[in-house]
Amino acid sequence: MATITLKDLVKAYGDTEVLHHVAADIQDGEFLVIVGPSGCGKSTLLRMIAGLETVTSGEVSIGDRMVNKLEPADRDIAMVFQNYALYPHMSVRENMAYGLKIRKIDKGEINRRVEEAADILELRPYLDRKPRQLSGGQRQRVAMGRAIVRDPQVFLFDEPLSNLDAKLRVQMRLEIRKLQQKLGVTSIYVTHDQVEAMTLGDRLMVLNGGYVEQLGTPIELYDRPATVFVAGFIGSPAMNLITVEASENQLKLPNGAYLEGGNDLGKVTLGIRPEHLVSDGIGPIRVTVQLFEQLGANTLLHGVLEGTDCDIVASLPGHVSASAGTVMCFSVQAQNLHIFDIQTGKRIGA
Template identity: 60%
Template structure:
């Protein structure tokens, strides 16, 4: 049983500095949860509280049916994979993977079987007699994962395990981690500041900001229906366009153009539009954008310009150059409205109807 429950969990340091505030979350057995957010948002602190490396100031954390607030790390039935691998340099790969089991006085035959199985899954058999210094960064990270796997814990905790790897290796390693987790089925909490990594790995995302949860949901749900301007700007590349607009007569107006219906909202709003949702439109139906910069991405391009004095990014096919003027518009269902004061999402009738369907 590998369920993890957070009940109003908080962490306040001496001096009244709050790192995590009122986090409530139920993680199902076998679920892969990614905690994502900028540096200092509280994601690593939350993971360390699960591991027992940080004291829990408020609330309760339950692992596999036990409240663990006062349990030592060794008694929590978890295994942690760190950013810096934390391998013993004087031990071989095999000895590193077996070390935790030996400390728990696991029978030798069982240790041999568990290490052999983990090495097979991680394709580490040729390296079992090597020392960490003779391995690449990706191989060392697989050894760190193998050391966690042989424990057969109730939950895996990953603290930015790919941060030290180059971009190409990060892509291949995150695929390995996801395939491995699906095969083993162990409940996992994974911390990262990389929103692309979060989107590709998670069953559900927990987006944190300033120690508080901004949104919890499946990756595509969070991407297509951000709960706040923070989530809209953090999840997605390029970030969602966020523009000062106004609602009059049931329409969203930007730069003198009616963009679409706005439901019951009225007055100033923040209008969000993804770059890929903007399309060329007749001058009478869109806003004018003068191209000021072009990002060539190989598979496509993103053009940048200004509308009504505000920056706008648009994903476009080849054929545009700096100085060109184009008119763009978006389908009504691609418009996101946010409260200008709170930054929270405002639902429109169009979006509500879409949900019902």
């Protein structure tokens, strides 16, 4: 168990800087999720913490130790890879025991730890099988088992669920969370899936193009996204982002309608979450319906602002239907409006 401190971390390949001055303090026992689109540098960051990539500048500390120059094996970490990276010629038991064997840990102790991990992960019947005889979910569990038996200070997960089918992914997500809470080991988890990020993380770090866009709890990120990028990335379906004209206490939509709120700011980006659009028949946001997606519990409406080509998505409770081309009116509460600077993308105001 340990804290992890990232100080001003930079990664560059030649002249190309791919990670720009990343800083974070991760608490003991915390579950941090690093999330971002592919190519944003999230795996690179994780691999730098693991010691699989060199650090160009800055510091990685685990506990009180600066580990920049330490080999991965000496950092007291365990990592779960996307493709599990199980040794195909070893049985499940040997796979889990391999790291301990190298550390010259006593045989009885190895067996005890492997069996304990196997019990936690319900892998006991499979201990003598080879990885290729296991299903995807079981392999995933073996990879976790390999991490658990090491009893490390830190767990690192590199998109561990992306090779599983959707249903199994949801199930394993819960299991990972439960396991982490049970063991209380500081964990860093990389994913591109924002739902996974929201459900797993104590805190989320949103990376984009090598920059940290925001670091905070899932609810902070959802309620008060710091940038347009975070606003569009967190939440599903994605937030509606509309360019509006802000004048004294009024926001002018592209189709000429007015919303209350805002200051005298000129052009700004307005964000409204689909679930915050309330269909009341009289609201100022008039949307021409294009199509509906029926999800059962709620309905997604896809349309455009009346008279413009500005796309709008609204999430409505229950079953709703109307023919394409009809106009529906929505309103939105002032506290659910997010306003961002059009140039910098930064959040303005509360």
